[in-house]
Amino acid sequence: NAGVTQTPKFQVLKTGQSMTLQCAQDMNHEYMSWYRQDPGMGLRLIHYSVGAGITDQGEVPNGYNVSRSTTEDFPLRLLSAAPSQTSVYFCASSPYERYSNQPQHFGDGTRLSIL
């Protein structure tokens, strides 16, 4: 089925370990983004991309890196995991046009625990 696929669904890391969360979409969407969801705080934007080779920071970018080498993939990297990064991570994609009215499609999330 078409959509946004996130892997893994669950992961436990130790403090200081590195990790890449994968996100892939097969809808040829230009715009992709990563959010983290914490209790009582809704979803906060980490990084986003408006096309291959272009990325930018969102509200809470510290501790995370991204790259966008293809339209389909938008991995999120934690270089040195910290307990404060324990969260549920969501990837989303949409077409990107000014005045676009196409809403974002969300993946099912990755639940990450840092010990």
Added chain:
Amino acid sequence: AQSVTQPDIHITVSEGASLELRCNYSYGATPYLFWYVQSPGQGLQLLLKYFSGDTLVQGIKGFEAEFKRSQSSFNLRKPSVHWSDAAEYFCAVGLYSSASKIIFGSGTRLSIRP
């Protein structure tokens, strides 16, 4: 700065009763507004969206929302809730006249009393 406020953290309503979830936004230009629903352990599903035109928008699952510019509000309503409506609901606003870059409210958790 742009922001979205959902003043109610948790609401409980009886099955069959009406529902209204509040959302206020702060954004200088014409906002793109959304309501998403998240069932436990799931991703987010779009309920409805507003871009322009008729200020009362209809969504899936019998939900509707009304955009009131004078009150900077976009409240979600349903005339009669079902037990399956128990979930977390997020209001969101799209920035820069685009549905792509959006910011979310903190969410309202809805519980249904049998």
